[in-house]
Amino acid sequence: xxxxxxxxxxxxxxYSNPETYFSILVPFRNEEKGLPRLxxxxxxxxxxPDRFEIILIDDNSNDGSSNIIQLxxxxxxxxxxxxxxxxxxxTSPKKEALNQGIELASYPWIITTxxxxxxxxxxxxxxxxxxxxxxxxxxxxxxxxxAETGFIHKFQALDFLSLQATTMGVxxxxxxxxxxxxxxxxxxxxxxxxxxxxxxxxxxxxxxxSGDDVFLLEKMYAEFPKKVEFLKSNDAVxxxxxxxxxxxxxxxxxxxxxxxxxYKHIFSKLVGVLVxxxxxxxxxxxxxxxxxxxxxxxxxxxxxxxxxxxxxxxYKTAGFxxxxxxxxxxxxxxxxxxxxxxxxxxxxxxKNYTWKERKY
Numbered sequence: 064x065x066x067x068x069x070x071x072x073x074x075x076x077x078y079s080n081p082e083t084y085f086s087i088l089v090p091f092r093n094e095e096k097g098l099p100r101l102x103x104x105x106x107x108x109x110x111x112p113d114r115f116e117i118i119l120i121d122d123n124s125n126d127g128s129s130n131i132i133q134l135x136x137x138x139x140x141x142x143x144x145x146x147x148x149x150x151x152x153x154t155s156p157k158k159e160a161l162n163q164g165i166e167l168a169s170y171p172w173i174i175t176t177x178x179x180x181x182x183x184x185x186x187x188x189x190x191x192x193x194x195x196x197x198x199x200x201x202x203x204x205x206x207x208x209x210a211e212t213g214f215i216h217k218f219q220a221l222d223f224l225s226l227q228a229t230t231m232g233v234x235x236x237x238x239x240x241x242x243x244x245x246x247x248x249x250x251x252x253x254x255x256x257x258x259x260x261x262x263x264x265x266x267x268x269x270x271x272x273s274g275d276d277v278f279l280l281e282k283m284y285a286e287f288p289k290k291v292e293f294l295k296s297n298d299a300v301x302x303x304x305x306x307x308x309x310x311x312x313x314x315x316x317x318x319x320x321x322x323x324x325x326y327k328h329i330f331s332k333l334v335g336v337l338v339x340x341x342x343x344x345x346x347x348x349x350x351x352x353x354x355x356x357x358x359x360x361x362x363x364x365x366x367x368x369x370x371x372x373x374x375x376x377x378y379k380t381a382g383f384x385x386x387x388x389x390x391x392x393x394x395x396x397x398x399x400x401x402x403x404x405x406x407x408x409x410x411x412x413x414k415n416y417t418w419k420e421r422k423y
Contacts, residue, residue, distance in 0.1 A: 064228060065376045067235030071295045074193050078109075083191040085115040086168035086256070088175045090149070090160035092122040095131055097179035097304070102135045104180075106142070110187040116143040116169055119178075120160040123149065128178075157249075158265040158275045165264070168256055175276075177250045181209075181302040189299040190253050193292070200290035201254040201283045203230065203247040204299045207384045211305060217392040218399065219305040219312060221377065224389065228380040229334070234293035244284055244291065245331035249276035251301040253294075254283065262286050274322045281327060300384065313410060320411040339408055341369060342401040349401070370397050 230246040306312040352362040
């Protein structure tokens with residue numbers, strides 16, 4: 064993964080004469096706390112307002128989210144903003160909301176983000192520049208947690224950095240046989256509307272509540288293996304928020320883990336199995352050493368081996384995201400991570416979780 068991370072090139076920056084037209088899609092449900100920050104960041108985009116539109120899809124909110132958007136529309140008549148209400152009652156409301164937004168999109172390029180995110184000033188410039196350079200069909204882009212105090216937030220930041228590191232590392236190695244990108248994040252994802260239609264969008268995985276991002280990536284890569292790229296640019300980094308409690312964190316990670324059984328490519332499944340077995344082995348080794356069945360030296364060797372391998376990749380990734388200060392909690396996080404990973408996997412076998420006040 065570290066080699067793939069290094070191979071992934073940073074594009075040459077040329078933000079002059081932008082050409083691309085974007086439809087920004089934001090599905091949301093009860094996001095009155097997050098929406099003001101997202102809308103404010105969209106207002107500061109350094110991109111001509113005639114070249115993008117914002118489509119916000121309300122998924123049956125029962126708070127003041129719609130009122131916030133209506134007020135923002137009135138205050139910013141120069142922006143092309145469309146607020147719609149999601150119809151239907153499928154088992155995958157986010158995919159349903161995105162489908163409705165894509166149908167109404169006026170422009171050829173779709174960008175999705177979430178209502179609890181902040182987009183950077185040159186977000187659209189970075190995508191436009193990369194689209195002109197690489198002529199892709201889909202562009203996966205980086206996401207990072209905002210820096211917050213408290214161990215639970217720092218633990219999540221490192222965990223999320225590891226996911227970004229894996230995403231970028233695999234994209235850097237994707238031209239090798241058998242290696243296929245399998246991670247992306249709908250908080251920062253861009254694709255051609257025409258290509259979305261060509262692969263039949265979310266058809267085939269509507270029964271899975273989440274996965275609007277990774278399953279679309281899987282389909283796009285199968286259809287356009289040379290045209291799915293990662294945008295390694297600091298100007299494209301979208302910020303999101305970490306969870307405040309362990310319960311919320313576990314619910315989120317169980318939701319993410321629940322998608323893995325539906326992956327079609329064997330490489331993604333092997334990576335998932337390898338991560339689980341590595342952490343399960345460490346956990347087993349810890350309890351065996353605790354009971355005196357194996358020497359602590361043996362457990363220490365296994366722990367330090369994983370600790371150092373992970374450190375190299377995480378340190379590089381933290382440097383890219385300007386979050387090296389998060390590495391201060393790396394040692395304690397490494398001790399707890401095997402317990403956390405195994406717990407998430409075990410909980411995912413229950414096959415139910417709560418998301419946006421709904422049970423799945």
